[in-house]
Amino acid sequence: MASFNKDSLGNTIFVAVAVCLVCSVFVAMANVTLKPTHALNKELDQKENILRAAGLLPPGSDVAADGRGIQEIFQDFTVKAVNLDTGEYLDDFDMRGYDAVRMSKSPDNSRALSEDEDTVTIRRRENIGLVYLKEGADGTLEKLVIPVRGYGLWGTLFGYLAIDSDLTTVSGLGFYEHKETPGLGGEVDNPIWKDKWHGVQLFNDSGAPAVKLVKTRSPADSPAAVYEVDALSGATFTTRGVQNLVNFWTGELGYGPLINRLKTPS
Ligand SMILES: Cc1cc2nc3c(=O)[nH]c(=O)nc-3n(C[C@H](O)[C@H](O)[C@H](O)COP(=O)(O)O)c2cc1C
Numbered sequence: 001m002a003s004f005n006k007d008s009l010g011n012t013i014f015v016a017v018a019v020c021l022v023c024s025v026f027v028a029m030a031n032v033t034l035k036p037t038h039a040l041n042k043e044l045d046q047k048e049n050i051l052r053a054a055g056l057l058p059p060g061s062d063v064a065a066d067g068r069g070i071q072e073i074f075q076d077f078t079v080k081a082v083n084l085d086t087g088e089y090l091d092d093f094d095m096r097g098y099d100a101v102r103m104s105k106s107p108d109n110s111r112a113l114s115e116d117e118d119t120v121t122i123r124r125r126e127n128i129g130l131v132y133l134k135e136g137a138d139g140t141l142e143k144l145v146i147p148v149r150g151y152g153l154w155g156t157l158f159g160y161l162a163i164d165s166d167l168t169t170v171s172g173l174g175f176y177e178h179k180e181t182p183g184l185g186g187e188v189d190n191p192i193w194k195d196k197w198h199g200v201q202l203f204n205d206s207g208a209p210a211v212k213l214v215k216t217r218s219p220a221d222s223p224a225a226v227y228e229v230d231a232l233s234g235a236t237f238t239t240r241g242v243q244n245l246v247n248f249w250t251g252e253l254g255y256g257p258l259i260n261r262l263k264t265p266s
Helices: 007-052 070-074 098-103 185-189 191-195 223-227 236-249 257-262
Strands: 077-083 110-112 124-126 130-135 141-151 156-164 171-176 211-215 229-230
Touching: 007 156, 007 171, 070 124, 077 257, 098 110, 098 130, 124 141, 130 156, 141 236, 141 257, 185 191, 185 229, 185 236, 191 257, 211 236
Parallel strands: 211 229
Antiparallel strands: 077 130, 110 124, 130 141, 141 156, 156 171
């Protein structure tokens, strides 16, 4: 009778395939079971980023001064889909699964930007964006938070810009994803630099985006000073990218039409 050879080629392949199959079943199961948790964490993370940009969470803490957590504070916000060309709200738009970058890659749902227009290096701009409105008890707007993105040195920076109720003054700016170098362009995350955005004016007297990141600030009493923020030292490319992305997304091709519409009493 032929003896069983456990080290034969056939057996080795059989065991290897069996191990792979069992492992892939476990990985697939883990993926399916953890999907809702991933989605929830992603949603919570975005809410946290929006609240941080709006200055509603103290740095390093996920609880506000009044003890409220992220989900609770976010209840004060309304999310609206916006037609970026007209600035009109799209109340029937299904926001589930919305992804600005994915939409910007679909020719049917985005517009191509010319070289002159594309100061943020995104090539195409999505037709619909999501904004976050914080309204007071009487329905008046307290803060508008818009998503911003644009190229720095190593990649695209993604963040949120929070604007005060006058729709002109910066309430805060924060990035939740970027590839800039820690200590150089990565200083966009430095709370001291982020603080400098508070109170900056977004638009000049003609209503055009006017933010300027400068190495030397104008005298505090000069008209130019209100649009200025300190450049990041040793990070000229990131600095230019941040200036461009703020001006792009508050401009005509970004949320400018919405901002102008909200400024005009109906
Ligand atoms: C390893 C390395 C990382 C860098 N990272 C950044 C960066 O994150 N952002 C940036 O604008 N420039 C970055 N630079 C580019 C230089 O710092 C560049 O010289 C600088 O942007 C010029 O700025 P300055 O005109 O203020 O000297 C990096 C350079 C090196 C060698």
